[in-house]
C-alpha cells in the first residue's frame with residue numbers, strides 16, 4: 001500500500017497514470033485496480049484526495065431524470081446511480097432515499113412540469129409524477145406559501161460525498177495503486193508521435209509520457225486526465241489543443257444546523273426555467289439542511305470563496321422556500337466550482353495514438369456518475385491499448401467498509417457493542433457532531449490518512465458542527481498533531 | 491443495551507452553574523445528585539480562562555473551576571466527566587454516552603446547565619475563503635492554555651467586549667502580535683481603563699470602531715481580512731489569525747431535543763424566576779438561559795435553583811401556566827422570561843442591540859404600565875442591563891404577554 005506526500009517519486013514507469021484524485025479520478029483508479037495487476041499511479045496536486053470540486057457539492061445521488069436525453073451524461077448518471085447505490089450499501093457509505101420535489105411557485109413553473117415529466121420518461125425514469133398543491137403541502141408542512149404543485153421524483157437520494165471518494169481511493173490503494181499527493185503535473189512530454197497521421201493503431205510505440213511534478217518525474221505508458229477544472233489545461237500540455245474550455249461555475253451553499261433537519265423531508269429542487277436554475281433545499285446525510293447553490297460563471301479556477309451577495313441571495317430564496325429555515329443557526333458556508341464547458345455533455349475523449357484519455361466537463365453530476373464514468377473510461381482504455389494492456393482479467397478488489405458518517409445509521413457513540421470492545425468509541429471529542437476519539441484515531445491511521453484538519457473533518461465530521469471548534473477545536477488538533485500532523489502512518 | 495439508572499437530580503453540565511447547583515442540592519439533602527460533564531474535566535468555560543477575575547477574590551478561571559468542583563464533591567454530589575447527555579427517552583430520562591458505555595438515567599428533576607458558545611465565523615455569515623487560522627475565543631484559549639499550541643504571528647480580534655480583551659491577552663501570552671480589535675460598535679464595551687490600557691499599553695493595539703470583517707482572504711492559511719467601515723470604505727488588514735469573540739448563543743440542543751420551549755430572544759430555554767422551564771421537572775440555569783453573564787452570576791443561579799428544585803421534589807407542584815416576558819427592539823432579550831404566579835424575580839437581565847443613553851425601561855401588559863425604571867448610565871450592546879423585579883406581583887396571570895421596551 002503506497003500513499004506518498006513528499007519526497008522523490010518512483011522511477012519505474014507506470015502502465016497507467018490517472019491525474020486528479022477527485023471522485024472521478026479515484027473511481028477510475030479503483031476500476032483499473034480491479035482489473036489486473038497493472039502498475040497504476042493516481043497523481044494529485046493537493047495534499048488529499050477529494051479536495052477539489054468533489055468535496056464541495058450538494059451531495060445528491062441523482063436519478064438523471066432531467067439530463068439531456070440521449071447524452072453520454074444521461075447514460076452515465078443513470079448507470080452510475082445504480083452502481084453507486086449498490087456500492088454504498090456494501091461499503092457503509094450513507095445514502096438516504098428521501099426523494100425530490102420540484103416545486104412550482106408560479107404558473108410558468110407549473111406549466112413546465114409536464115415537459116419535465118416527459119423528459120424523465122425519455123431518460124428511462126418512470127417513477128416521477130406530478131402532484132397537486134395539497135399533496136405538496138402535506139409532504140412538506142413547513143414549505144412557504146404559494147406552492148402550486150410539484151414534480152415528485154422519488155428516486156433522488158442524498159449521499160456522503162466524502163466517504164464515497166475516500167472509499168474508492170482506499171480500495172484502489174489497497175489493491176496496489178500508488179497514490180502520490182502534493183504532486184501537481186506541470187509539464188507533460190508526450191510519447192513520440194506516430195509517423196502516419198490518422199493511423200490510430202499504434203499499440204507498440206515505445207516511450208512514455210513524462211509528467212513533470214514538483215516532486216520529480218513520473219513516467220507512464222497510458223495517461224488519463226481526470227483533472228476536473230484543469231482538464232482543459234492538461235489537454236493543452238499533452239495534446240497542445242483541446243476540444244473544450246472549462247469555465248468554472250461557482251455554487252455557494254449554506255449549511256444549516258441539525259436542528260433544522262425536521263423542517264424538510266425531501267430534496268426541494270427548483271424547476272428550471274428560462275430565468276435560471278434557482279436554488280435547492282436539501283437534507284444531508286449528516287442531518288443538516290443545505291441551501292444553494294448559486295450559479296456564477298467565473299474565470300478564476302480557484303475562486304471558491306463565498307460572497308456577501310451570494311449568501312444574501314441564497315437567504316432571500318431560502319426564505320421563500322422554507323421560511324423557518326432562516327431562523328436556524330448556520331453551521332457552515334462553502335462554495336464549489338462546477339467544471340462547465342461550452343458543450344452540453346461530458347467531454348470524454350480518447351486519443352489512442354497518444355495513449356491518452358481526457359475525462360472532462362464532468363460538471364454537476366460527477367459524484368453520481370463516477371462509477372459509470374470509470375467503467376466507460378476503462379472500456380475506452382481497453383480499446384485504445386489493445387494487447388498493450390491486458391484488461392480482460394478481473395482482479396479482486398477487497399470490499400471496503402467505511403466509517404459511517406450518516407445520521408440514519410448507528411454512529412459509534414450510539415453503539416454499546418463497539419464501546420464495550422473499545423472505550424475510545426464512547427469518548428466523544430467533537431460534541432456537536434458526536435465524533436469519538438476512536439473514530440479520529442481510526443481516520444489518522446487509515447489507508448489514506450488526512451493531510452490536514454479539514455481532511456480529518458471530511459473523514460470523521462470532527463470540527464464540522466455548529467460550534468466550528470469552540471469546544472473541540474484545540475482537542476481535535478491535539479489528536480491530529482499527536483499523530484505527527486500530516487499522517488505519521490505514512 | 492443501555493444501563494438503566496435512577497437518580498433524584500440529574501444536572502447536565504459541570505460549569506459554574508451546574509456545579510454550584512449540585513453542591514447546594516447535595517448539601518440540602520436533595521438525595522442523589524449527579525452531574526454529567528461531557529468534557530474530560532469539570533469546570534466549564536473557566537477551565538480555560540487563565541486570567542483573573544472570577545468569583546470575588548481575584549482568582550483565575552481554573553482555580554475558580556477547581557474550587558467549584560471540590561465544593562460539589564465535598565458534599566457528596568457525583569460529578570461524572572467524559573459523559574455526554576445525547577438525548578431524551580422520556581420527559582425526565584436522558585440517554586448518555588461515555589467510555590463505560592451507554593446509559594439511560596431517569597431523574598425526578600433535570601437541571602440543564604449546558605452553557606453557551608460564541609458564534610463562529612460561519613454562523614456570522616462572514617464571506618470569503620475557508621483558511622486555517624480562524625478561531626473563537628473558546629478555541630483560542632484552549633489551544634493556548636490547555637495545549638500550548640502554536641497560533642500564528644499576527645492576529646485580528648473581532649469584538650471589543652470583555653471576552654475580546656481576554657482573547658487579546660491570550661494572544662499576547664502566546665506571543666502573537668495583535669493588529670487590531672475591530673468592532674461594529676462606536677466604542678469598546680468595556681471599562682475605559684481596560685480599553686485605554688489595551689490601546690496605549692506596551693504593545694498598543696488599535697481599536698477600529700464602526701467596522702465589520704467583510705471577507706476572509708487567503709488559501710490554506712489566512713492572509714488577511716477585508717474590513718468594511720460604516721461609510722462604505724474598505725481596507726485589508728494583513729493577518730494570519732482572526733478571532734471571532736462574543737456573539738454568544740446558548741448551547742440549546744438538548745433543551746430543544748427535549749421539547750423544552752425556548753425564549754425567542756435568548757434562544758435558550760424560557761425560564762421563570764425559579765428557573766423552571768415550561769416542562770415540569772426541567773430547570774435551566776446559567777449561560778444556557780442568558781448568554782453570556784459572568785461566571786459568578788451563573789454560579790449564583792445554581793445556588794438559587796437548588797431551593798426550587800427542592801420544592802419540586804417535595805410537592806411536585808409546577809405552575810400550570812406562565813405569562814411570557816418579551817423584549818421589544820432595540821432590546822435584544824430579557825431573562826428570566828416567564829412570569830409564573832407567586833414567583834418572585836430578584837432582577838432581570840437584558841441586552842440591547844443599539845447603544846442607549848440613560849434609557850427608561852417600561853414594562854407593560856395589556857396596554858397597562860406595570861413598571862418604569864431609568865437606567866442611570868449609557869448601555870452598549872453586549873453589556874448587561876438590569877431591571878428590578880419588584881413589579882412581578884402585579885402581572886395578570888390570565889393576561890397577554892408582558893413586554894419590556896425602551897420608553
Ligand SMILES: Cc1cc2nc3c(=O)[nH]c(=O)nc-3n(C[C@H](O)[C@H](O)[C@H](O)COP(=O)(O)OP(=O)(O)OC[C@H]3O[C@@H](n4cnc5c(N)ncnc54)[C@H](O)[C@@H]3O)c2cc1C
Nearest residue numbers: 020022024045052053054057058060185228251366367368
Ligand atoms: C455546487 C456544486 C454542486 C454539485 N452537486 C452535485 C450533486 O448533487 N450530485 C452530483 O453527482 N454531482 C454534483 N456536483 C458535481 C460533482 O461535484 C463533480 O462533478 C465532481 O466532483 C467532479 O469530480 P472530478 O474528480 O472530475 O473533479 P475534482 O473533484 O475537481 O477533482 C479533480 C482533481 O484534479 C486535481 N488536479 C487538477 N489539475 C491537476 C494537475 N495538473 N496535476 C495533479 N492534479 C491535478 C485537482 O486538484 C482535483 O483534486 C456538484 C458540483 C458543484 C460545484
Ligand SMILES: Cc1cc2nc3c(=O)[nH]c(=O)nc-3n(C[C@H](O)[C@H](O)[C@H](O)COP(=O)(O)OP(=O)(O)OC[C@H]3O[C@@H](n4cnc5c(N)ncnc54)[C@H](O)[C@@H]3O)c2cc1C
Nearest residue numbers: 503505506507528534535575604605776777783784785788
Ligand atoms: C471565552 C470566555 C471568557 C470568559 N471570561 C469570563 C471572565 O473573565 N469572568 C467571568 O466571570 N466570566 C467569564 N466568562 C463567562 C463564564 O465563563 C460563564 O459565565 C460561565 O462559565 C457560565 O457557566 P455555565 O455553567 O452556565 O456554563 P459553562 O461554563 O459553559 O458550562 C457548561 C458545561 O456544560 C457541559 N455540557 C453542555 N452540554 C452537555 C451535555 N449534553 N452533556 C454533558 N455536558 C454538557 C459543557 O461541556 C460545559 O462544561 C467567559 C466566557 C467565555 C466563553
